[in-house]
Amino acid sequence: MTTAFAAVSLSLAASALHADDYPSKAIDYIIPYNPGGESDVTARFQEKFWSDVTGQDVVISYKPGAGGATAWSQLGGFDADGYTIMNVNFPHAILQPSIKDVGYQTGDVTPVYVFHYTPDAIVVRADSPYQTLQDLINFATENPGALTFGGSGTNSANHLAAVRFGQMADVKVTYVPFGGSAPAMAAVLGGQIGAGMTYTTQGVKAGDQVRVLAIATEERLDIFPDVPTFKELGFDYVAGAYRGVTVPAGTPDDVRNALSVVIAQINDIPEFQAQMQENGYVLVDVPNSEMGAWIAERQADYASGIETLKGN
Incomplete structure (x- = not known):
């Protein structure tokens, strides 16, 4: 055996041992938003099953600010050993550095798994005159800029969705940013804005207080059997906020792959699936x-929307 071959073999063996041993202690799981949002809720759903899959716990903490940018810009300062992981949200982690300096680049974020998305949904108050998506489009066509869409944040998934809807339907809408999904929905329910560009999750929470006009999924959801998809209505649109787990750059490939397997196994648990759905x-x-x-693929998909957001 040559010296070089022996060195490579020893390196591979050490890597395998590292992967087999991971995780061997509790993992810090950072949420880059305030408690109570979709990122926190889904991490809490995962938390319940983490020890079943790995034998180790996760410790959830929060580092909110700037729509996630505060935490993601600090990601590189943590040890790249797989024991500090962070929730990551797309399109936010693509939009933010594409539009302005936020202290990190998309390439600085190193996701290992994307495990769900919250589909975009257009909702109106239950007593709204808009019975269908076409009603809303007709109003926006006849009254350019008069239709107000409320959503969570600027240069966010909701903001991008409002821009892309305007492009698809060839209408001008006015996007009104709020500090989160909850205050945006409160404005819808209070009648301060005409519609919410939000997520299916918010439609579930609001229940019969709202009418969901369309959802951005491939097929109808069991929880909204009477709500059409954008595709059904003639718009080739499947989108939302995709969430996953990221680690500091430089985390070894074997650890990233091992963590990827853990999240996949949690995704495969029927009880977890039921909670999410x-x-x-x-x-x-x-x-x-x-x-x-x-x-x-996501960067290419968001490109036209990003150019529009840059011009706003």
Whole structure:
């Protein structure tokens, strides 16, 4: 055996041992938002099953600010050993650095798994005159800029969705940003804005107080059997806020792959699936091995919307 071959063999063996041993202690799981939002809710759903899958616990903490940018810009300062992980949200982690300096670049974020998305949904108050999406489009066509869409944040998934809807329907709408999904929905219910560009999860929470006009999924959801998809209505649109788990750059590939397997196993638990689906989430499975191609696809998909946001 040559010296070089022996060195490579020892390196591979050490890597395998590292992966087999992971995780060997509790993991810190940072949420880059305030408690109570979709990122926190889904992490709490995962928390219940983490020890069943790994034998170790996760410790959830919060580092809110700037729509996630505060935490993501600090990601590189943590040890790259797989024991500090962070929730990551797309399109936010693509939009933010594409539009202005937020202290990080998309390439600085190293996701290992994307496990769900909250589909975009257009909602109105239950007593709204808009019975269908076409009613809303007709109003926006006849009254350019008069239709107000409330959503969570600026340069966010909701903001991008409002822009893309305007492009698809060839209408001018006015997007009104709020400090989160909850205050945006409160404005819808209070009649301060005409409609909410929000998520299916918010439609579930609001219940019969709202009418959901359309959802951005491939097929209708069991929780909204009477709500059409955008596709059914003639718009080739499947989108929302995709959430996953990221680690500091430089985390070894074997650890990233091991963490990817853990999240996949949690996604495969029927009880976890039921919790997610009952609350309006749609499960997806994008593992570490496919992450680069998936992010490139998202960047291409968001490109026209990003250009519009830059001009606002």
